[in-house]
Amino acid sequence: MADIDNITASVERIKAAFESHNYICSDQIATAVYLAYHLHKPILIEGPPGVGKTELAKTTSELFELPLIRLQCYEGLDEAKAIYEWKYGKQLLYTQVLKETLDEVLQGAKGFAESVNRLHEFGDIFFSEEFLEPRPLLKALRQEDGCVLLIDEVDKSDHEFESLLLEILSDFQVSIPEIGTVKAVAEPPMVFLTSNNTREISDALKRRCLHLYIPFPDQELEQRIIHARVPEIPPELQRQLVAFIQELRELDLKKVPAISETIDWARTLLLLHTESLDPKLVRDTLNVILKFQEDIINVDAEITAITNKITAAGR
Amino acid sequence: MERTLTNFIQALRNAEVRISTAETLDAVSVVERVGYRDRAFLKRSLSLVLPKTKEEKETFDTCFDQFFRFEDVKSQSGRGEGSDGEDGEESQGDGAGGAGGERDGLPQQQAGKKSKGKAKGKPRDRDLLADEEAEEDLGPGEMAQATSTLGKLLMANSRVELSVAMANAGEAVDVREIQVFTQKGLFARRMMDEMGLGELNREIADLKEAPQVPSRRLGQELGRRRDWLREEVRDYVERQFLLHADASGKRLREELLRKVKLSNVEHRSFRLIQEIVYKMAKRLATMHSRRKKVFKRGQLNLPRTLRNNMAYDGAIFDLHWKSVKVDRPRVFAICDVSGSVANYARFMLMFLYSLEEVMPKVRSFAFSSDLAEVTELFERNNIEDAISKVLRDYSGGSTDYGQALKDFKRNCLDDVDNRTTIIILGDARNNYGENHQEILKEMYDRAKRVIWLNPESKNAWNVGDSVMRTYGAYCHQVDECNSLMHLERVVGNLLKQQST
Structure with missing residues (x-):
């Protein structure tokens, strides 16, 4: 069991702990984790794709040694898939069993009213915990030692689903009509929600969360991230490739390369035993960082200029 | 403490960051957890709780810096305590003297004369102060403890706590009520009094006369810090003036612009109008961005x-x-862009295209005499550029509604189906030309709704060459629309109808 209290004692400790797990975070991110833990508030993380939103939740779960429960959102996600569902098959099976043993059950019952009463007892059993299939949200509430709950890409879900989330986010409980309200067993889970901002998240949801915006990192931070993730890469190449990516982000592109792309590129270059960037090499590996043919064509013209600028700066 | 926070939140709201009561409560618990000591930490923490979009975060950053800005006490005093550097001392004294206001320097002056008697009695305060500082500098070393409340606060080196004390004092004297520039001196002095200037001055005077070196040293240091504090208080009042007086002014202007006739909008207000349009569109978009599903x-x-x-x-x-x-609305916008109506067309197009999130299928047409589709222009350019291009290319020529309708029929009447809403923006002044209302009738039959927005006020309709009555017969809805408020209402209704 990780010493959570020790880790979360201060922002600096959180930062250091994240770094030991190869997640380089800014003060802002560390502060968010610190406050989320101490105030028991969910964090809504926004930012361009590939800046480590999901990774933050994953690393937190590793750090606290808590299980990560993940709910991937998509259009049409509803409570049956997110909160709970009844085990229909089991219910059906038990009804069959009941049907066969109906005589035994009703044996000795006098009159219709008593028979119905006896059957009612069974009816309640069918909608009890035994037959409840917990889905991620309910599962998260029932973890004895707490857990990290990641609700990924909440902007992809329907508007109605957001409203479903409100109860669990503000009170850490869900209401199941047949059973009642289920509250978090012990420690409320650490909740992370991520959003790519494809649509506006409702105010009600935002109000219940800490709002963390993760932008693209600056050059220095990105270099440290690359260093942590791909430690084998020579320092000069690392500087060059980060500078190159930073330049690319300035251009008008359909999809700007994110940190994950930088990491992929660093791995690619390492695999190719590169020591320094040159235009030809960049051109050959451009498809690792740019995902649209249109972008690749646009950037192609600039490659030589940018590469020269970067290699010149190193000298 | 909490009042400071609520004031800060008030200032944020002034700067159009939407903050609910629940969020205020969150902010309070955050402050309880974090405290006022570490400014950067406080800023980072509050920025997680209060602003909830990227844009709001930017506003928050500037607001926070303005509201809690405070010169670093430490660096100031660090300069004062430095053992070397006569220059530093000199300039320090100068600065303090220069900063001295009405009642400034009086106790210090007396103290200086009594304790050393070496002051030359120069006519000007500044020189006297500088002299005195230079002479009396007792160098670094142990200092006595300050006893007055303000003195303790000043010596505690915590600028955030100081700023909180200052904010409290400001609250006590209602500094937010400041209306005119000339009140600033008055408010600054009231605030100093509120913070316990009298007590501090007495303490300084006593200390200067004290026989022990540490006490005198403290007195000197306190005097220095008091002068620095006075500067700060002035800055604070100034900022409050900017923060509160400025914001209410802007709100007033916006309120006005919402109601003013769009054709009367001056060119310099265009930027502001644009902002308002985006804001209104944003609000409509959030309201209607839910996917529309109807369960039968x-x-x-x-x-x-x-x-x-x-x-x-x-x-x-x-x-x-x-x-x-239920599908998102498909909107065909047909805009008269001839001189008289061009401005309205500009803002309506701006509005429609700002609503992209909820209305992705806007097709727009512009005409004065001939009609052409301009949808593509909007796809390729950003909204402002596209609008100015449309106005440049199509606004010449006199209005001919008949021709425009004929063009529309030829080009894209076939695309109109029962899910389409057609919005026509124009004054229906046809220069006595052919009306071709039969085409409008055809559109009326095919489309889900035909909405005519007329920028002229109702009593000008059907007067002169206006043929609003003829056209109006074939519209589901005819509205007067000449201010942003009208525009918002029409588009809001459009979205609402689609969602049922």
């Missing part, structure tokens, strides 16, 4: 139910109902 209760979706219940041995457990998805 009672109609079973039989195939789906059977398919889904196969697993349960054909026993029907899990029922599925037929549902209807």
